[in-house]
Amino acid sequence: MSDWDCLDVLVTHCGMARELVAALDGQAGLRLRVVEGAEPADPVAAGLGDYRPDAVIGYQFGPGSLRGLAGPRWLHLTGTGVDHLQPAGLGPDVLVTTSSRVPVTAVAEYAVAGLFLLTKDLAGLASGQRRAWFSSAATLVAGSTVGVLGAGRIGRAVLSRLSALGARTVAVTRDGASPVAEAARTIGLAGLAAEAAGLDAVIGCLPGGPGTVYALSREVLAGLPAHARVVNVGRASTVDTEALYEALRAGRLAGAFLDVHDVEPLPADHEAWQVPGLVVSPHCAFRFPGEPAAVAAAFLDNLDDLRRGQAPRDRAGWLLEGSLG
Structure with missing residues (x-):
């Protein structure tokens, strides 16, 4: 017994x-x-x-x-x-x-889909936006450098999918001491701000907790190039949301896709709905x-x-x- x-x-x-x-x-x-x-x-x-x-x-x-x-x-x-x-x-x-x-497969697929939505300029098309024929602001994921915050089950699944698509991948872990097999390079969180200028996109896959609050900080966001995109399918607390909104409004980032938010459900009058370049997803990546x-x-x-x-x-x-x- x-x-x-x-x-x-x-x-x-x-x-x-x-x-x-x-x-x-x-x-x-x-x-x-x-x-x-x-x-x-x-x-x-x-x-x-x-x-x-x-x-x-x-x-x-x-x-x-x-x-x-x-x-x-x-x-x-x-x-x-x-x-x-x-x-x-x-x-x-x-x-x-x-x-x-x-939810590993579901969230990993959703994160990559969010990146494609941004890099292929699909959000406007999905909303019925008309544009000139043969025009596009699309960029390539293949050959781009993508940083993935977190190397747990979901982070590693995202990394493997990005690598298969031809992206150069950078895994961001607590100290960067142990190389992540699914990534081309592994760095520690403390080195993220210094690496930010070389990243074309960042995907957050972090859990919540005191060690991950604002992992994607104002400093890191400021260091990203203006063409960079941000995707977050981890906890909302891992991103300095106000700093992200400010960067999007100022045109210092090309776009963001957030499946998680500081307040959920987002009220109808929440500022997020009006932030240019921000795609709001209703916390459903895992479904x-x-x-x-x-x-x-x-x-x-x-x-x-x-x-x-x-x-x-x-x-x-x-x-x-x-x-x-």
Whole structure:
């Protein structure tokens, strides 16, 4: 017998809960309960009474929302970010696993698509903008130099795709000490500003956390050439958004594609909608039709590890420190 053989599992997720329960229903030793509501979730406010789940599955949790939740030994996140857990009041002894392997392909494809949208000048065409025949402001990704911030699963997937397209790739990690196999070069974050003038594009793939705040800083943005483009599919906190807006307004950057934002959803009157050259994406890079089933499979893989007495394969680990990879 294992301590993990029989579990009461609370599933709390505004958009995926029912699909997750359908995928997990009938699995041996799992008793499932659902709390649905807005994200970030607040399971304590849902009025659970004396219910003490052994495990919780969820996406994001609001400040203080986990402080009064008794019982859980394990939290499995349907996403990748863990920076919200400390403010939520998660106990230090709770095991945290993530679904970080699930969205890798989807996010990597989306990041490259965002770069193509900018470099091929497609945003205006997609909106129905008319232009003179045979005219284009398109540039080549092949032969360009692209810096990718972060070399975790998603960052490495982006790097491999860019390399296959003929781009010269630069991986940006915490200290640059360990070469990233998927990149032509690897540098440390401290050297990014000095390298910025040689970059044609920057793609952010960083998690949140104190070590990554404003990794794409005002100084780095100022150092980029005027033809450079910026794509961010990591955390919004990793980019100095106001400095980015200023650079776009002043024509010091050619364009930006942001899938993540300081406020979400963006209000209708938010300044981002009016920034020239900025393409606003509604935080959807990770979505694909098989996502709920893949998240459920990740949960079950980690449960199988625990039942076998092994360390779960998707334990948060370095993510808790906001590492650059």
